Amino acid sequence: MLRQWLYALSEPVIAAIDLMALVLIAGATVYTFVTVIALVLSGRARDGHRRRVLWLGYARWLVAGLTFQLAADIIESSIAPSWEAIGQLGAVAVIRTFLNYFLERDVVEIRERDVAFRHPAEGAHKD
Template sequence: MEQWLAVSAGYVGFALEAMAVLIIAVGSVKTFIAGLGTMLFKPSLHDAIREVWLDYARYLIGGLTFQLAADIVSTTIAPTWDDIGRLAAIAVTRTFLSYFLERDLGDIRERRQVASEAED
């Protein structure tokens, strides 16, 4: 039974890592195309470029979330201190990225609301 659990955890961990890579790859390609278009056609719009980066940050956070899940699954069977340290580093990185992304999104929402009220 324990061996079956270890094998299952390995497959689930691998699938979650593959999902993380896919999310980050899709986000990177999308951001490259959107960023290039924004820089070429809207070079003076700081907010447009910032939105491209914020969108990319969402993909990175999504990828990190799946990576964290993969590491949690992988460390369920006899974790080493190295595994636990890697898990902690990913968790801290994801927490900081989430905090700053939410702060930036709040700033953008506030700016949009002020701009919307100014138009009315």
């Protein structure tokens, strides 16, 4: 009886968390698409810094969405562990780990470029 109650409770929770991930990813995608179109139409599409900041922001939202999906997958695999659920959980975890690694690397690179651009003397002496 407890197991049935647990299944009944977990299904809407998993669906709600998946919906949250969908809203995050879809919203970020629409925002990024509209912003890219605006950059192109305004002639500022060649501004590498602006593009880079836009893509980094988009990547952050994707990571957030993947984190929500990972949470839903964790709940699902703990309630009804199957090889398919475990495989999906592993795939999402690996993708999220790689995205986080490259996102953090890009954030550091942009910060260093900003410092070098704002204070050229400080950026030149940095080892």
